Amino acid sequence: xxxxxxxxxxxxxxxxxxxxxxxxxxxxxxxxxxxxxxxKKFRLKLLIGNDEIASAYGVNSIPYICVIDKTGKIAYDxxxxxxxxxxxxxxxxxxxxxx
Numbered sequence: 569x570x571x572x573x574x575x576x577x578x579x580x581x582x583x584x585x586x587x588x589x590x591x592x593x594x595x596x597x598x599x600x601x602x603x604x605x606x607x608k609k610f611r612l613k614l615l616i617g618n619d620e621i622a623s624a625y626g627v628n629s630i631p632y633i634c635v636i637d638k639t640g641k642i643a644y645d646x647x648x649x650x651x652x653x654x655x656x657x658x659x660x661x662x663x664x665x666x667x
Contacts, residue, residue: 571610571632577654578611586661593617594630628660635660637667 572649578588590612595601598616605614622628625642632646633653644660646653 569610570633571608573653574612574633574657575608575610577657581654581658583661583665585665586605587613589613589615589618591615591621593619593622593627633657635664639665 574588574590582588587655588611590605590610592598592601593616595616601616602614605612625632625634629647632645632647632648634642635657637643643658643664646656650656
């Protein structure tokens with residue numbers, strides 16, 4: 569449910585200077601995930617990660633959404649799905665683009 573919501577936000581509201589990635593660290597079949605993204609034509613860039621990346625960012629469940637500022641630091645994050653994800657993304661990105 570998160571990926572379609574992120575994709576919708578990207579198509580409708582994402583500013584030009586923003587990039588969105590899906591980092592999949594728990595996938596048992598990475599090729600299947602890549603095929604799914606291609607089939608659905610998601611604008612998200614899919615990256616395949618590992619336990620080391622999950623540990624570095626403290627991710628122990630999914631979905632984990634984070635917004636990274638221009639200095640490379642996590643400015644906002646959210647663990648788990650919420651129905652206001654698209655609104656939150658718009659607010660977070662707007663705040664960061666004003667800096």
